[in-house]
Amino acid sequence: MVEGLDRVRVIYLVFAVLAAAPVAIYSFSRVRSKKMSLSKLEVLNTFLRVTHKVMPLGFGALFHVVPSEVSKSNKVTVRMKVPNHLCIGPAGSGGMPLSVLMSLFDDISTWSCVTSEAKKRPGVSVFLEAKWRATSDGVPPRATILPPGREVRIESSMMKRGRQMSFMNIECRDDKSDELLAEGRHTKFLPMGFGYEFLFEHLFPFADLISKAVGKEGKRNDRLIEGASKKSIMSHIGELKWSEDKVGVAEATFKVLPIHKNPMGGMHGGAQSVLAQLAAEELMKGTKVGVKEMNMTYMSMGKGEVIVEASQGGSGDVKVTLRRKKGGGVVSEGVFNF
Numbered sequence: 613m614v615e616g617l618d619r620v621r622v623i624y625l626v627f628a629v630l631a632a633a634p635v636a637i638y639s640f641s642r643v644r645s646k647k648m649s650l651s652k653l654e655v656l657n658t659f660l661r662v663t664h665k666v667m668p669l670g671f672g673a674l675f676h677v678v679p680s681e682v683s684k685s686n687k688v689t690v691r692m693k694v695p696n697h698l699c700i701g702p703a704g705s706g707g708m709p710l711s712v713l714m715s716l717f718d719d720i721s722t723w724s725c726v727t728s729e730a731k732k733r734p735g736v737s738v739f740l741e742a743k744w745r746a747t748s749d750g751v752p753p754r755a756t757i758l759p760p761g762r763e764v765r766i767e768s769s770m771m772k773r774g775r776q777m778s779f780m781n782i783e784c785r786d787d788k789s790d791e792l793l794a795e796g797r798h799t800k801f802l803p804m805g806f807g808y809e810f811l812f813e814h815l816f817p818f819a820d821l822i823s824k825a826v827g828k829e830g831k832r833n834d835r836l837i838e839g840a841s842k843k844s845i846m847s848h849i850g851e852l853k854w855s856e857d858k859v860g861v862a863e864a865t866f867k868v869l870p871i872h873k874n875p876m877g878g879m880h881g882g883a884q885s886v887l888a889q890l891a892a893e894e895l896m897k898g899t900k901v902g903v904k905e906m907n908m909t910y911m912s913m914g915k916g917e918v919i920v921e922a923s924q925g926g927s928g929d930v931k932v933t934l935r936r937k938k939g940g941g942v943v944s945e946g947v948f949n950f
Contacts, residue, residue, distance in 0.1 A: 665827025715882030879914030
């Protein structure tokens with residue numbers, strides 16, 4: 613997920629843009645008129661191209677999708693076939709886990725933030741929720757909802773956006789029957805700092821031009837995206853050794869590698885949600901039902917090693933906490949209903 617540009621890269625890109633000032637002044641009026649005529653889909657695609665050139669994708673490479681449509685009201689639509697590498701079990705037989713779908717919700721709803729204002733702020737996730745909807749026969753098992761190859765349509769709608777916060781609703785539907793398969797909510801904190809906001813609001817056309825020349829991450833990201841489909845998402849997470857000396861608790865230590873990070877250098881929200889679901893399912897192993905609903909509250913950046921711990925909640929749900937091994941600070945918390 614693109615959570616924002618870190619300060620070093622923003623400053624570097626700003627100076628690179630300013631270095632091209634003579635050319636910028638000469639062509640400003642022509643570029644500005646073109647900028648004003650861009651559709652929201654073109655603006656979003658340009659934004660994604662710029663960030664792709666200058667920021668490492670990390671875990672986001674596994675969820676690489678492209679927007680299909682963007683409406684005037686900032687509804688972002690993505691049409692896709694469920695890829696095998698985002699499913700679990702032999703040959704993807706277990707379908708796409710809810711945490712993986714929620715990671716897609718994260719990216720796609722963030723795009724609604726980008727297209728909703730001139731500053732194009734992706735913001736930082738605060739709260740994210742996803743739940744399966746019952747199928748026509750009333751049963752929501754993962755394998756029959758999102759098996760590999762199923763054609764789905766994911767739509768994000770901006771419900772409210774202020775100066776500080778934005779609120780989006782997301783739906784996943786069968787693209788042929790229009791059946792509602794899953795839905796979610798996403799809350800983001802928007803402020804990105806003066807450098808980012810000035811660059812992406814006032815110098816956006818030139819940021820695109822300069823990123824093509826100075827962007828060093830583009831080729832690495834292309835290779836990462838190409839290789840993502842050759843391994844299952846669970847192989848990127850790796851084997852977890854669960855503690856056996858704690859009764860009623862599933863606990864493991866997880867090392868955050870470059871593939872698990874977001875562009876800011878911390879643990880990607882999608883990696884956190886997948887890890888949290890694995891912990892919840894480890895605690896509930898032996899049950900015949902899967903996760904029906906989950907939410908994650910993000911509190912701080914995860915780096916180095918994190919400890920994931922799942923325990924039974926008072927109302928029958930499972931609570932999962934991710935905290936940094938060094939210092940013990942809470943990274944995120946999740947609640948899972950089975």
